[in-house]
Amino acid sequence: xxxxxxxxxxxxxxxxxxxxxxxxxxxxxxxxxxxxxxxxxxxxxxxxxxxxxxxxxxxxxxxxxxxxxxxxxxxxxxxxxxxxxxxxxxxxxxxxxxxxxxxxxxxxxxxxxxxxxxxxxxxxxxxxxxxxxxxxxxxxxxxxxx
Amino acid sequence: xxxxxxxxxxxxxxxxxxxxxxxxxxxxxxxxxxxxxxxxxxxxxxxxxxxxxxxxxxxxxxxxxxxxxxxxxxxxxxxxxxxxxxxxxxxxxxxxxxxxxxxxxxxxxxxxxxxxxxxxxxxxxxxxxxxxxxxxxxxxxxxxxxxxxxxxxxxxxxxxxxxxxxxxxxxxxxxxxxxxxxxxxxxxxxxxxxxxxxxxxxxxx
Numbered sequence: 001x002x003x004x005x006x007x008x009x010x011x012x013x014x015x016x017x018x019x020x021x022x023x024x025x026x027x028x029x030x031x032x033x034x035x036x037x038x039x040x041x042x043x044x045x046x047x048x049x050x051x052x053x054x055x056x057x058x059x060x061x062x063x064x065x066x067x068x069x070x071x072x073x074x075x076x077x078x079x080x081x082x083x084x085x086x087x088x089x090x091x092x093x094x095x096x097x098x099x100x101x102x103x104x105x106x107x108x109x110x111x112x113x114x115x116x117x118x119x120x121x122x123x124x125x126x127x128x129x130x131x132x133x134x135x136x137x138x139x140x141x142x143x144x145x146x
Numbered sequence: 147x148x149x150x151x152x153x154x155x156x157x158x159x160x161x162x163x164x165x166x167x168x169x170x171x172x173x174x175x176x177x178x179x180x181x182x183x184x185x186x187x188x189x190x191x192x193x194x195x196x197x198x199x200x201x202x203x204x205x206x207x208x209x210x211x212x213x214x215x216x217x218x219x220x221x222x223x224x225x226x227x228x229x230x231x232x233x234x235x236x237x238x239x240x241x242x243x244x245x246x247x248x249x250x251x252x253x254x255x256x257x258x259x260x261x262x263x264x265x266x267x268x269x270x271x272x273x274x275x276x277x278x279x280x281x282x283x284x285x286x287x288x289x290x291x292x293x294x295x296x297x298x299x300x301x302x303x304x305x306x307x308x309x310x311x312x313x314x315x316x317x318x319x320x321x322x323x324x325x326x327x328x329x330x331x332x333x334x335x336x337x338x339x340x341x342x343x344x345x346x347x348x349x350x351x
Contacts, residue, residue: 031227033220034266040223071224077329078295079225079313099228100330106223140270141231 020129022049023089028135030106030119031099031142039063039113041104041121041135042144044096047089054126055087058104062119065107071100086126099144115139178343180336181317181326188316188324191215193288195252198265198277205322208276212247212344215316217294219255219309220267226251227271229315229330234272236337243345246320249275254296254311256285292316292324319344 028043047053058066068084087102089095097103104121113119117137122130177183191205191213205213214233218226230251237244251268253259256279259267264277279285289296294312317326317340325344328337 031223031231033223033227034270035263037220037263037267038223040227069224073225073313076295077312077314078297078310079330080310081222081224081308100225103224140227140267141234141272143231143235 018129019047019049019051019053019125019127020123020131023047023053023123023125023131025123025131025133028121028133029142029144030104030113030135030137031140032113032115032137033140036108038105038107039109040069040099041066041106041119042097042099043104043133043135044094044098045089045123046094047091050091052091053089055089055123056085056126057124058121059124060106060119060121061110062113062121063106063109065105066121067105068097068102069105070102073100113137179326179340181328181332181340183325184316184327185323185325188327189291190324191318191322192291193252193278193280194284195278195280195288196261198261198268198279200261203278208248208250209322210246210320212320212341213250213318213322214247214341215250215252215292215318216314217252217254217289217296217311219253219311220259220263221255222309222311225313225330229313230268230271230275232330232334233275233315233337236334236341237272237274239334239338240341240345243342244274246345247274247341251275251277252285252288253277253279254285254289255298255309256280256282317341317344 024046026044030039030041032039058068060066068087069081070084072080115137119135119137120132121135122132124130194204197203216229233249237247249272253264259279261279264279268275268277294314296309296311298307298309313330315328316324317328319325326340
């Protein structure tokens, strides 16, 4: 019985931590590529809390696979891309997922997606809280105006 | 395979060091270019590949046009589309004269990038973009010619893989001479400026 109570308290604790409640998302968009090619998602995330918030997973019904990736360029001018397991947004700071940096890698659309559509993506934080974000689908040759 | 790759990376570093040196001499009045001038430092455009309509093509097919050469692959959702979108805006800013420019997007992932896949990809960016693919040997010959490196990263469980590639943008004049080197980080206006100069004078130098 005490153990059960303890678990119950933990649940209450996590429910009140809610990293997602302190994070706002702006300028969310997807660059759509033709056919079944992977698309990239971009968004600016602002953490208004005094503690860092960490994204542990991303999920969307529109694509069978959604991951956070990072593009980097080394001193030789080589461009690389790698998966990122966790993305921390420091206290009272913003992190931009923007072209040639962090981005969502969205693979295999589960239904046809076209420019002008909205795609809902859920950002899941390390404490289990979730932030739903609506991404605007833009054409391949769209240029980030921010 | 280790040594050639190192050698390629080394020569690429030399190239970038050379472009930095050239950029350092930028205030020279006789130097009209805003991008790195590579005239005389890189060989003329030469290749034998397949275009995005499935036709065999060589560099001679693009003589008379300014060729903007960029290596990439279609399963690249971030940096390649960013670069191609910027080049599309550059051509829009140039207006009508941009009809004399061709963006040559060469796949370094010919296994997945068939002419049909390349066609849909490049045309989503600009009607003046041409997708080029071909045999691994012919593509490697072209990347080596411009000291551009590429590697395939270890595959994921589902068989997918990532490709690392040089992000240089090589600009050739109407006669196929290598003239300028840009990077995706260069502001569009610099590329617009230099292409305008090259289109205007034919052989400004």
